[in-house]
Amino acid sequence: MLRSATDHDLELIRTLRNQRANREVSINAHEITADEHAAWWAKTSVDPARRVLIYERDGMPAGVVTFFDLTQRSGAWGFFLDADRLTESGETLPAWIEVMKEATGYAFDELGLDELTGEVLEHNTAVRQMNRRFRFTEGEPQTRYADGREVTVLPIKLTKDNRRKPKGNS
Template sequence: MLRTATDDDVDTIRRLRNQQANRDVSITSHEISADEHAAWWAKTSADPSRRVLIYTRAGATAGVVNFFDLDGTSGAWGFFLDADGLAERGETLPAWIELMREATTYAFDELGLDVLTGEVLEHNTVVRQMNRRFRFTEGTPETRYAGGRELTVIPISLRKENRRRGKA
């Protein structure tokens, strides 16, 4: 289930984002400080072109979905799971599939988008495979530098009419 994030979720969002598994596949890979996170939340929670959603599974917070650059017909997204907690419970794959299904449904049915975009690091082959399963297409890779690292970033996109429906 997805629900809108509130001020009460800020510490949990930061804790999940700082899990090593999430940092390893993020453009920004350093540990996010409390001050940095508070500044991000203050800006993000007041921005009408953004939505931050909490993904819950069996009553527990299991992930975070960020939608940004929303303009009415298109928008970008990213997400991260509670990698540690889901792995411990053996629920990573079903949670991941459920989050992607719910997030793409939210993007197209709730936000009314025609196209959903995002980015994935080239080395994140597991996410790239899941994206293809959900019918995202990859664009031309680009090189970026972040945190002293050279990264290959691949843009992804999914058009409303191409999305997967029903069970993924």
């Protein structure tokens, strides 16, 4: 289940984002400070072109989904899971599939987007494989410098017409 994030979720979001597994697959891999996170939330929470959602699994927060650069027909997204807890419970793969289904459904069915974009690090082969499973296509690699390191980033895109249809829909 996805729900809108609130001010009460601020520390949860930062804690999950700062998990080592999530930082290792993020363009900006440094630990986010409380002040940095509060400044981000102050801008994000009032920005009509952004949505921050909490992914819940079995009644517990299990991840964060962000949508940004939202226009009438397109937007970008990203997400991260509670890697530590889900790995410990053996629920990472089912949660990952579920959050992707729910997030792409939200993008196309709730937000009414025609196109959803994002980015993935080239070395993140597991996410790239899952993205292909969900019919995202990759663009040309781009080299960037973030947190004192060079990273290769691949843009990704999924269109409403090419998405995997939810079960029960034709």
